[in-house]
Amino acid sequence: MATTQVQVSPDKEAAGRSNERTPDPCIVVIFGASGDLTKRKLLPALYHLQQANLLPKDFAVVGVARRPLEASFAPDMKEGIIAGGGVEDNDPKLAPFVDRVQYHAMNFDDAAGYDALKKKLAELDGKFNTKGNRLFYLATAPEYFSDIITYLGQNGMAQPKADKDGHAPWVRTIIEKPFGHDLESARALNDEVNKVFNEDQIFRIDHYLGKETVQNILVFRFANGIFENVWNRNYIDHVEITAAESIGIEGRGPFYEQAGALRDVVQNHVMELLSFVAMEPPVSFQADAVRAEKVKVWKAISPIHPADTVRGQYGPGIVDGKTVPGYRQEDRVHPRSQTETYAAIRLEIENWRWAGVPFYIRAGKRLPKRVTEITIQFKQPPMLLFKGGECHDSSAIKPNLISMRIQPDEGISLRFGAKLPGPSMDISPVHMNFSYADAFGKSSANGYERLLLDAMLGDGTLFAHRDGVEATWALMTPILKAWAETPVKDFPNYAAGTWGPSAADALLESEGRKWRKL
Structure with a gap:
């Protein structure tokens, strides 16, 4: 049953294209x-x-x-x-x-x-x-x-x-992508490209930015006053970004041996999602204005200590009811490979909006399901009112959440507390859901449509600039170096079909938090 109603004009297709070039x-x-x-x-x-x-x-x-x-x-x-x-x-x-x-x-x-x-x-x-x-x-x-x-x-x-x-x-x-494999190589490639093409001719693509759900993050935040007012350290407890895949490396052993989860997903896809969640309102949706605010976010991230990172590699397990091999048993993968198929990071953005709010990131292969989701968890209000008396279990009161589902079940949900019917003041979490498919119908678009059209129009808003590429590599390269200098002895450290190594759970549990169940 649909939980969202959307009103559109009778000729919505024509209306949607009225301003297109x-x-x-x-x-x-x-x-x-x-x-x-x-x-x-x-x-x-x-x-x-x-x-x-x-x-x-x-x-x-x-x-x-x-x-x-x-x-x-x-x-x-x-x-x-x-x-x-x-x-x-x-x-x-x-x-x-x-x-x-x-x-x-x-x-x-x-x-x-x-x-x-x-x-x-x-x-x-x-x-x-x-x-x-x-x-x-x-x-x-x-x-x-x-x-x-x-x-x-x-x-x-x-x-x-x-x-x-x-x-x-x-x-x-x-x-x-991948545009370079570390900061030094990204800078060298940028220099080579800029010798031939001017920067306004270069469109470094990340297909995640072609997704309607990613572009909608900015609309959700900046077009709705009820959310922007609480989108800061005063109200938000922490932010989670998950990019999970149930598939393995799909025969791409040589590529993945050189990449790994941090290079393949975190440095580009996940950091782009983080920038849209955390950026300040740009003065316009023009390319330079949006890019400037994204770069400010990345440059405000404190250096990430290796102790705030977790790497994992999947072993044999069961996914969707089928037995699957471990990473080291995949075709053209070294039998003692140190390549990570899972990465988790805790980071903080040291600016006025976000200081003290931890961002938890995780990305991996052979996890239980394919899902990319951003979760905003708000601070819990004072609970004294609900302790004892007519409220039998105040621990059942859960923090408010906003969850933005990027894929595959595209939509947004809001979790809040509601009174259970009956004579007591017991409270249960409920969800208000918005579904893209229910609201606008299913689409066969794959996300490249917008990006190809923008490139033909010369609009670089949804593409990476060299400053942004180098800023994200500057964050990830020290982690890659630290990992290379300290080989892991317990790989594989999570079974295919599970949510990653136990150390990733400990990363949050040490601060009294848990990953959201997806």
Whole structure:
């Protein structure tokens, strides 16, 4: 039964698009297009934009990868759009869209291949009237970022020349995570990219920021006066952020051995969520204003002591009723691997709003369920009124909570106390729930739609700036170094299908708190 009512205009689709801008004609060039991301996420997202009439009329996609896939690429992308995008095979817009999907085979470190690509894109400008505008999407392994960026610059594809009337086409690049593996490498990569592209041409993507539930954090806080007034250290006891996955590493052993939970999830996804929860109101939703407030949050975080961190690695266990192997038994994982599949951190933000409020973060694989949630727990009011007398059990009175469910059951819930029916003053916790699916209907969007559209429009609000990337790496790098210097002797230290190592529970219990049961 739905617990939320939402009123919308009869023509909500038109109303929702009334202020949208359509991007200029352009070609989206996807490096690493033979990978899973392009088929499952990027092409379905682009097609969703086409369905919503948010793509320019003059538009094309060029996939770039090493394998010779000229004949099969477009049909394969069509299958991905149908399977992953909730699209019918006979959708009238599908065939014309697929006709604009092209392919170019080349090695990313082959200079001659870029010259051929440049010529191909020029030909497509003539065929599809895309006017020389380019969005380069780097969906490759990180080791290819440097080569691709360097060769784009050397072949004059990063800073196009103006025509006789002084008009130059625009060029932008989206760079997938991970952006570096520590502070030093992130700075070096930023320097390399900035030698070729101006900062306003660079869009460092974190797909979490494409989720409606993440963007709604700012609306929830700043558009509702009843919440912002209590969003501070005077009323909030602590904040929890959980990013849990029930899956393992899904055959990505070599990648995960180099990454681990801290690099893969905490440094980017979780720190972005934290910044939205903790930031001050920006003066506008323009990119520079939002980014400035996020960076202020990250720079106000006190150095994180290794004693306030926990790392874990899953062993064999049961998930969803099935027996699964431990991390060290996964394909292409070292049998004595020290890579963490779970990380928990306690941190504090030393500013006027948050001083003294602990933030507890946890992220891990092979946990009991897939869930990303932010929980705001408020301070308990004085309980003397409810001790003895008509209230039989004052310990049943639970603190107020606001829980923002980012995925998969997107929504927000508020927990408060209510009187149980009867002659006594007994109190029970109850929940007021808002569900995105109940309120707005289910959506087949995957979060990349907004990010791709913003990049084509040149709006960097939901993308990372180099200052932000370096600020979060500055927090995580000392932890990584401390962990590298002190190998763990008890790995694996939690069974698959459980909520992580016991040390993570102790991290909160030492302060009289417990992780919220999800």
